[in-house]
Amino acid sequence: MDTKEDVWEFEKLEQQLHSFLTEISELSKKKPNDALNKFKLTFINATLVKLNDLLKDDRPFQDFEIFDVDDLPSNSDVIVILSQYAAATNRFRANNTTKKSYEWWWLVKGKISDLQTEDPESFKYQPR
Amino acid sequence: MYLLSRYLVYTSFFCFFLLFVFLVLKKQKQKLNRKEKRPRRKGESRARTLAVGLAYNLPMPIVRPRLTDYYGILISQAEADFAIPFLDEDIPLYLDPFLLWRSPSQQDNALHTSLINSFNHLGYLEKQGKHSQAVEILTALSECDEVGFGHSHTREGRRFGDATAGEILHLFRTIPEYDKRGFTHFEEIQFFVDHISKDRISDIACNLLKSFLVDYTIQQCQSYRIPTSSLTAPVYSYKENKIITERGLSLPCNPETKKPIILVPKRWLRFRPWLDLNEYLTEYFPKEKLPSADSRPAVLTFNRQNYGAVQQYVAAKERSADDCKNDPLFSQIPIASARKSLEVIKAIPSGQKDENDQTYERELSRLLASAFYPQLDFAKAQSRTESGVLIRDLIFYNNRSHEFLAELFNKYDCRQIVMEMKNVNELQSEHINQLNRYMTDQFGKLGVILTRRDPLAKVFRNTVDLWAGQRRCILILDDVDLEQIVTLYDCKQRDPIDVLKKKYVEFMRKCPS
Numbered sequence: 001m002d003t004k005e006d007v008w009e010f011e012k013l014e015q016q017l018h019s020f021l022t023e024i025s026e027l028s029k030k031k032p033n034d035a036l037n038k039f040k041l042t043f044i045n046a047t048l049v050k051l052n053d054l055l056k057d058d059r060p061f062q063d064f065e066i067f068d069v070d071d072l073p074s075n076s077d078v079i080v081i082l083s084q085y086a087a088a089t090n091r092f093r094a095n096n097t098t099k100k101s102y103e104w105w106w107l108v109k110g111k112i113s114d115l116q117t118e119d120p121e122s123f124k125y126q127p128r
Numbered sequence: 129m130y131l132l133s134r135y136l137v138y139t140s141f142f143c144f145f146l147l148f149v150f151l152v153l154k155k156q157k158q159k160l161n162r163k164e165k166r167p168r169r170k171g172e173s174r175a176r177t178l179a180v181g182l183a184y185n186l187p188m189p190i191v192r193p194r195l196t197d198y199y200g201i202l203i204s205q206a207e208a209d210f211a212i213p214f215l216d217e218d219i220p221l222y223l224d225p226f227l228l229w230r231s232p233s234q235q236d237n238a239l240h241t242s243l244i245n246s247f248n249h250l251g252y253l254e255k256q257g258k259h260s261q262a263v264e265i266l267t268a269l270s271e272c273d274e275v276g277f278g279h280s281h282t283r284e285g286r287r288f289g290d291a292t293a294g295e296i297l298h299l300f301r302t303i304p305e306y307d308k309r310g311f312t313h314f315e316e317i318q319f320f321v322d323h324i325s326k327d328r329i330s331d332i333a334c335n336l337l338k339s340f341l342v343d344y345t346i347q348q349c350q351s352y353r354i355p356t357s358s359l360t361a362p363v364y365s366y367k368e369n370k371i372i373t374e375r376g377l378s379l380p381c382n383p384e385t386k387k388p389i390i391l392v393p394k395r396w397l398r399f400r401p402w403l404d405l406n407e408y409l410t411e412y413f414p415k416e417k418l419p420s421a422d423s424r425p426a427v428l429t430f431n432r433q434n435y436g437a438v439q440q441y442v443a444a445k446e447r448s449a450d451d452c453k454n455d456p457l458f459s460q461i462p463i464a465s466a467r468k469s470l471e472v473i474k475a476i477p478s479g480q481k482d483e484n485d486q487t488y489e490r491e492l493s494r495l496l497a498s499a500f501y502p503q504l505d506f507a508k509a510q511s512r513t514e515s516g517v518l519i520r521d522l523i524f525y526n527n528r529s530h531e532f533l534a535e536l537f538n539k540y541d542c543r544q545i546v547m548e549m550k551n552v553n554e555l556q557s558e559h560i561n562q563l564n565r566y567m568t569d570q571f572g573k574l575g576v577i578l579t580r581r582d583p584l585a586k587v588f589r590n591t592v593d594l595w596a597g598q599r600r601c602i603l604i605l606d607d608v609d610l611e612q613i614v615t616l617y618d619c620k621q622r623d624p625i626d627v628l629k630k631k632y633v634e635f636m637r638k639c640p641s
Contacts, residue, residue, distance in 0.1 A: 034619040035612075035626070070633040072612065072626055 007106045016047045021082045028075035035072045060084035086125040094120040191523045192507045204527040206502035210391040218278040222330035226402035230449040246336045248310035249369045251300030266293040272334040274390040278327040295321045318405045319431045319438045338363045345391040357381045359388040395454050402452045412441040460498040463618050469495040470614045478553040488551040489520045499617045499624040503530045522547040532629040542572035550579040557590045573600040595639045603631045
């Protein structure tokens with residue numbers, strides 16, 4: 001993480017990603033082959049663009065950036081990719097946090113910051 | 129001397145000005161002539177020859193031309209308030225006067241009242257002893273070519289004869305209710321007089337409402353910028369109770385016949401009138417009172433002598449008037465039917481054995497016509513023979529109602545989209561070439577092949593080469609794509625037309641940049 005703002009941005013995007021995963025998982029359980037509409041894809045793509053900026057080389061796939069609306073991605077396609085992003089964000093969190101005096105702290109520019117957080121294990125995406 | 133020189137200067141200026149105006153006008157005339165100079169092809173109607181050509185200055189015929197396509201107006205049937213008329217043939221719908229009667233609109237109710245008053249005036253003339261005058265008016269009212277409703281392939285129908293007109297007028301004398309109070313629903317005449325069908329009812333109603341319809345047409349033409357000409361048409365005058373010839377009406381013109389075209393609101397149209405003789409015969413007619421109920425003349429005679437039977441039917445239909453709705457010009461098949469069609473298609477073996485190809489084409493036609501609606505209006509399923517092989521196509525109008533369709537129009541000059549159906553196990557390069565040869569000036573440079581399986585790499589390569597060499601685009605859709613179309617048709621999250629776009633995007637990715 002380069003700045004404190006990056007930490008705040010990351011925490012927001014991580015929550016959005018988990019919400020999308022939960023919502024689309026519900027859709028996918030009923031109709032995995034249905035195409036996702038353009039409205040939902042636009043917001044998912046917006047989240048992915050910002051996550052790509054933060055994750056940089058920690059992105060799950062180097063040749064995937066966002067969903068192409070014209071490719072008609074199905075619910076299950078979206079779940080596959082978002083799950084990979086959930087795993088990547090969790091790895092990223094683990095790499096950018098450290099435990100000191102029984103508490104977890106964010107690392108900014110490789111140094112311990114005054115931004116406290118929780119154990120990365122508690123941020124792992126748990127499917128319902 | 130000074131005055132003379134001034135006079136000469138002014139005269140020469142004036143002459144130059146006249147010469148300039150003359151040259152400009154001549155050039156304009158040449159330009160207009162050039163537009164119409166394309167020779168007509170063998171067996172081709174003039175409308176087809178000129179269709180689009182006039183609007184775009186392109187020598188390009190289109191299949192089953194509609195008024196809007198002819199003038200390059202970007203409007204789909206779903207958007208238009210009126211039924212878009214064909215130039216070559218009739219629309220198989222009819223104006224149902226009952227829809228005006230049951231309409232919540234005061235304007236429609238008032239028009240129905242004026243329609244009935246006009247019709248009852250014929251009874252008044254009959255009772256006043258002006259039989260020949262009434263017959264003349266009624267005969268003239270019996271056909272309305274300007275609206276183009278019915279099943280004619282020429283947009284022209286025949287009027288009924290004096291004898292039928294006489295029979296209708298006779299009802300004002302023979303049936304006491306009509307003698308006393310006239311008609312409330314003039315379509316009741318079909319229950320008493322033979323050879324009066326739904327198209328006659330529709331035509332009489334259109335003629336009696338023509339003055340309003342002319343105004344409506346002018347208004348619609350102005351809002352959609354449909355070109356009009358100054359034309360002459362017979363119009364029933366509500367004030368004078370006779371048919372008068374109105375000149376200088378600003379109406380669209382049929383390029384083939386040069387006759388005026390009149391537009392009718394969609395909300396007044398049905399496939400069958402709400403008061404329908406066939407329904408009356410099957411469900412309401414008291415068959416126990418007439419043993420020979422199968423004979424239509426006997427039934428009509430019975431009705432004339434037992435008006436109560438008809439009255440009961442009309443009263444029942446008036447009670448259920450809330451169920452009377454206009455019929456859409458095109459109705460999509462239900463999702464369950466689309467799924468069923470897909471199952472049938474997937475179960476059909478490839479090839480021509482047991483007429484498998486015909487079943488494939490039939491199911492595909494009904495499925496795609498619904499799936500691509502309303503972005504693409506279905507024009508026609510047509511057959512052609514090439515090298516002794518029967519080929520069936522689906523033709524769609526490209527209204528550019530979707531950004532992707534606008535792109536196809538701009539890039540490939542695609543005014544109509546042709547989809548060729550191939551129920552074959554393996555698509556061959558010859559199939560690609562067949563469609564390519566067909567994609568002349570009619571359909572622009574884009575075509576679609578609907579087949580059973582993903583094409584072999586070499587066949588697909590052929591389409592890429594065609595694009596690279598001639599900038600012609602041939603998209604191939606197989607059963608998997610069809611399944612996705614049906615999935616989208618079902619889930620409503622995306623438009624089925626997006627599958628076509630997806631194939632196009634995939635194709636473009638394979639093409640050399």
